[in-house]
Amino acid sequence: MNNSDLIVRLLESANVRWVFGVPSGPVLPLIESLRLSSIEFVLTASETSAGFMASTVGYLTENPGVCVSTVGPGATNLTTGVGCAWLDRAPVLAFTCNVPTAWLERRIQMRIDHQALFKPITKATFSLRDGRVNEALEQALAIAASEPPGPVHLDLPEDVAQANGVEAATHRSQRSSLPDRSGDIVETLSAALKKSRRPLVVTGLSFSRCKAADKLLQFIEQQRLPFVTTLHGKGFLPESHSNWAGVIGRARRTDIKAFMDQADLIIAVGYDPIEMNYEEWTGENPVVHVSTEAADNGGSVAFVWNHACDVEMAVEAMAGLPAIANAWAAQDLQNHRVSFDRALRPDSSKFAAHHVLDILRRKLAPDGILAYDVGAHTHQIASQWRTDYPKTLLATNGWSSMGYGMPAAYA
Structure with a gap:
């Protein structure tokens, strides 16, 4: 050997x-x-x-x-x-x-x-x-x-x-563990929720590796909170859910930003700033950053919690919080979604990108996988394409290199 x-x-x-x-x-x-x-x-x-x-x-x-x-x-x-x-x-x-x-x-x-x-x-x-x-x-x-x-x-x-191998082939799983900070997170989050009138949940790339999506959805429903995601966060929480409010930084981004600007507390779970820096959208709102690594802080983001932790343990603890009243109204969220979907599909006598996506969505199975390359079309896909299934949308956002789509589909 x-x-x-x-x-x-x-x-x-x-x-x-x-x-x-x-x-x-x-x-x-x-x-x-x-x-x-x-x-x-x-x-x-x-x-x-x-x-x-x-x-x-x-x-x-x-x-x-x-x-x-x-x-x-x-x-x-x-x-x-x-x-x-x-x-x-x-x-x-x-x-x-x-x-x-x-x-x-x-x-x-x-x-x-x-x-x-x-x-x-x-x-x-x-x-x-x-x-x-x-x-x-x-x-x-x-x-x-x-x-x-x-x-x-x-x-x-x-x-x-x-050369001749002189070693035995041995392999031991050695994945490192992350600290359980769930007690600290729950204490900080509970205090922040009591001060907030319009808390907002945001998920992203790091949430794609979390196995507690059901617990986060339980927290969202218990607290009656809207949620938005990044491109890489799509499908890990169901986009057909009545609390879904869009995708940050993509097509009709001004509509999503206007909705997010109503929030006065950001609960970022598995958010990786590689997709969009916090400084670009959080404003002066307090931010609870729950992820596997602390976010870089240039000094302008108002973090009230920002530490590396075991996200699954944190989310399970969050799901146990009792409901805390807020000012979000279900009808306002529904009106936002209807307006957002209408804006994504402007009237056109020509065959447009939004027509293609609607046809593909109808034809492809709910758990079918869409792989696509980098370009202007990525913005429309991220906002218009809806999925309730994790890892059914293959794209590069952090790296954003052209040439990704076909190899990803083959893989």
């Missing part, structure tokens, strides 16, 4: 099913090991597509998606896809196959410093060395899956890939 075989066995034990990439000389030892395993090597149009597909798999399965490239230009192509996993928070292992170890510091054809290239867009970068492959890959798997999830880069010199 060589080190490529060892890597593949570790990936199998981590429930990896596919590796996406483009073959070339330095990649062939790894591809050959994959051929003899349960993992399928998927040929992609480019290394960029491989990165997008790995990011999509990581997002959908919560197991690391895996992509691989050759040295130099292959690695630079891969960075665009890996950047998606970095800003859109998907667990990914990105392998770059490299020249033999003895040549790593030399100026030769195609070779660049892969670790310097990937450092700004990954949680960690490892250069695999003979005798320490298992250790590095164990760390990489744990780092990629830990909150917040993201990509980890592993550089594999050609001689290391083909």
